Amino acid sequence: MSLRLQLHMILATLIAAFTALLVVQEVEGTRRSVREEVEAASIVASQVLSRVGWIYEQAGVPGMVQFLRRLGHVRGNDISLYDDAGQLIYSSPGPTYKAGREAPAWFSRLVSPPTQPTEIELNGGRIVLKADASRPVLDGWDDLMKVVGGATMGLVVANLLAYVLIRRALKPLGRVVEGLHRIGAGDYSTRLPPLPGEEARPIGDAFNRMAQVVQDSVEARRVAAEAEANLAQSRELTRIIQTRIEQERAAIARELHDELGQQVTAIKSAGVSIAQRVRGQDSALEQAARLVIDTAGQIYDVVHQIIARMRPLPLDHVGLAEALNDLLGDWRLQHPKVEFALDVQKLPPDPGDTLSTAAYRIVQEAVNNALRHGAPSRVRIQVHLEGVDLSIRVTDNGSGLPAGWRQPGHYGVLGMRERAVALGGSFELQKPDSGGVCVSARIPLHAEPVVAA
Numbered sequence: 001m002s003l004r005l006q007l008h009m010i011l012a013t014l015i016a017a018f019t020a021l022l023v024v025q026e027v028e029g030t031r032r033s034v035r036e037e038v039e040a041a042s043i044v045a046s047q048v049l050s051r052v053g054w055i056y057e058q059a060g061v062p063g064m065v066q067f068l069r070r071l072g073h074v075r076g077n078d079i080s081l082y083d084d085a086g087q088l089i090y091s092s093p094g095p096t097y098k099a100g101r102e103a104p105a106w107f108s109r110l111v112s113p114p115t116q117p118t119e120i121e122l123n124g125g126r127i128v129l130k131a132d133a134s135r136p137v138l139d140g141w142d143d144l145m146k147v148v149g150g151a152t153m154g155l156v157v158a159n160l161l162a163y164v165l166i167r168r169a170l171k172p173l174g175r176v177v178e179g180l181h182r183i184g185a186g187d188y189s190t191r192l193p194p195l196p197g198e199e200a201r202p203i204g205d206a207f208n209r210m211a212q213v214v215q216d217s218v219e220a221r222r223v224a225a226e227a228e229a230n231l232a233q234s235r236e237l238t239r240i241i242q243t244r245i246e247q248e249r250a251a252i253a254r255e256l257h258d259e260l261g262q263q264v265t266a267i268k269s270a271g272v273s274i275a276q277r278v279r280g281q282d283s284a285l286e287q288a289a290r291l292v293i294d295t296a297g298q299i300y301d302v303v304h305q306i307i308a309r310m311r312p313l314p315l316d317h318v319g320l321a322e323a324l325n326d327l328l329g330d331w332r333l334q335h336p337k338v339e340f341a342l343d344v345q346k347l348p349p350d351p352g353d354t355l356s357t358a359a360y361r362i363v364q365e366a367v368n369n370a371l372r373h374g375a376p377s378r379v380r381i382q383v384h385l386e387g388v389d390l391s392i393r394v395t396d397n398g399s400g401l402p403a404g405w406r407q408p409g410h411y412g413v414l415g416m417r418e419r420a421v422a423l424g425g426s427f428e429l430q431k432p433d434s435g436g437v438c439v440s441a442r443i444p445l446h447a448e449p450v451v452a453a
Contacts, residue, residue, distance in 0.1 A: 011162050012155065019151035026147050027111060030140025035113040065090045078130040089125070095135055102134060103141035111137055172200035176207055188215040239422040243354065253307045260303055268296035320356040321347060324363060324383065331379075335371060339378045346385035348445060355443060358419045359383060359392055365412050366394035366439040374398020376436060385445075389425070392441040400431055416441065 065081065069090070081090035102108075120127040172195040182190040190211055195204035271292035278285045315323045321344045328342050351359075363381055370376050376398030384391045413429060416439065420427040425443035432438050 007166050008159060008162060012159060015151070015155045015158055019148070019155070022147050022151060023144065026140075026144050030137070030144065031111040031113070033136060033140065078132045080128045080130070081125060082128065083125045095132070097135050098138055101138060103138045107141055107144075108134070108137050111140055169197065172197060172204065176203060179207060179211070183211060183214060188218050236422075238418050256303050256307050261300065264296050264300045264303060268293055268300070271296060315353070315356050315360060319347075320344075320351060320359060320383070323356075323360055324381065327360070327364060327367075328381070331367060331371070338371070338376060341378075341380045343380070343382045343384075345383075347383065347390075348385065351390065351445065354423065355390060355445065358423055358443060359390060359441075362392055362416045362419055362439075362441050363394060365416050369412050369439075370394070370396040370398055370437060373402045374400060374437060386442070388445050389442045390445060392439075392443070394439040395432070395436060397434070397436040400435060400437055401429075 079090075079092040080088060083089055115130070117128050117130045120129070175192055175195065179190050179192050188211065191208050192204040195201050271289045275286050275289035275293065278289065324342055324344060328340050331338070331340055363383070367379055367381070370379055374396055376396035379394070379396045382391070382393040384393075417427040420441040420443055423443050425441060428440045430438040430440070
């Protein structure tokens with residue numbers, strides 16, 4: 001049910017209730033006036049007729065009939081004359097006031113008072129006086145019809161006037177509804193002009209504020225979606241770049257191992273051969289050969305260190321666990337005062353090159369950061385299979401994160417995070433209450449790199 005119809009029904013109900021109250025008061029007034037008029041008319045008629053006994057004694061029945069005919073209709077009364085045998089001799093004529101009209105029977109019963117006929121005994125006859133309230137009842141009915149007619153007219157006029165005023169008052173709400181439909185259709189720039197009326201104006205202002213909030217929210221979501229799409233593209237690009245970098249590192253490492261390593265070995269072998277031939281014959285040449293041998297050995301060691309940094313060869317041959325063990329051995333040689341612990345459990349037989357490389361690089365960067373910035377005495381590495389994820393955890397008891405580690409230029413943490421996130425995983429850096437740093441990463445086993453075309 002519309003608000004307009006509800007207001008019309010409320011107004012009509014109030015007018016109907018007021019009209020009903022007027023009708024009740026009018027009916028009650030009519031009942032009271034009819035009773036008073038009938039009682040007064042009956043008293044007057046009784047007093048007049050009570051004094052006509054001598055007329056009947058002097059003139060008899062004909063004289064009484066003649067008197068009653070001259071008396072005519074007495075308002076509010078019906079007079080009848082009967083003889084001793086009960087025969088009707090005379091009956092008073094009907095009223096001439098509003099002749100031919102009668103109030104409805106139900107209304108007459110409603111407002112007419114209960115009455116009893118009055119009989120006046122005469123010698124040889126009797127006069128019967130009956131109250132006749134039809135005229136005052138008809139007057140009351142006419143008055144009631146005027147009230148009802150006026151109320152009906154008032155109801156019609158009031159509803160017409162209310163229709164015009166309510167339509168005018170509710171017209172701004174139509175604009176609000178139209179604005180809501182436009183926002184629902186996606187036009188978030190919809191705004192309402194200043195609405196007329198003390199009640200409509202704040203509604204319009206509230207609508208405009210709501211529309212602005214909705215528009216800002218939609219715009220923020222759009223910007224966030226674009227940023228998320230750009231971030232996804234950046235991460236995809238990062239995966240591609242990291243994959244290509246690892247591929248190039250592996251290729252360079254193989255070239256260094258296969259080509260440069262063999263050449264350095266050949267140089268060293270030639271130096272050994274020369275030194276053996278000129279031993280005891282040419283000390284200067286022998287010393288030069290020894291220098292070549294030492295230099296070739298140093299070059300060989302440097303090449304192997306470069307190969308280890310470029311691409312951990314054990315990853316290609318013995319797997320992630322052994323590669324981490326080799327890495328741990330290097331750290332123990334470089335940092336003999338630091339206690340290293342490696343815990344590798346439940347690794348899949350073939351985790352894949354992408355996952356193995358990412359896990360190896362995260363562990364390598366986390367431990368290097370701890371050794372470089374925290375000066376720990378203990379470093380613990382845990383690599384476990386948890387469900388469908390590979391869990392990596394590196395903890396130390398050092399001095400913690402360096403000041404300003406969040407500032408630009410600290411690419412170690414960013415690189416670890418990007419490696420994990422690029423493969424659909426997560427990365428977290430924490431400072432335990434006991435001190436040090438805890439690096440945690442989870443990478444799905446099904447992670448696959450995206451290779452650029």
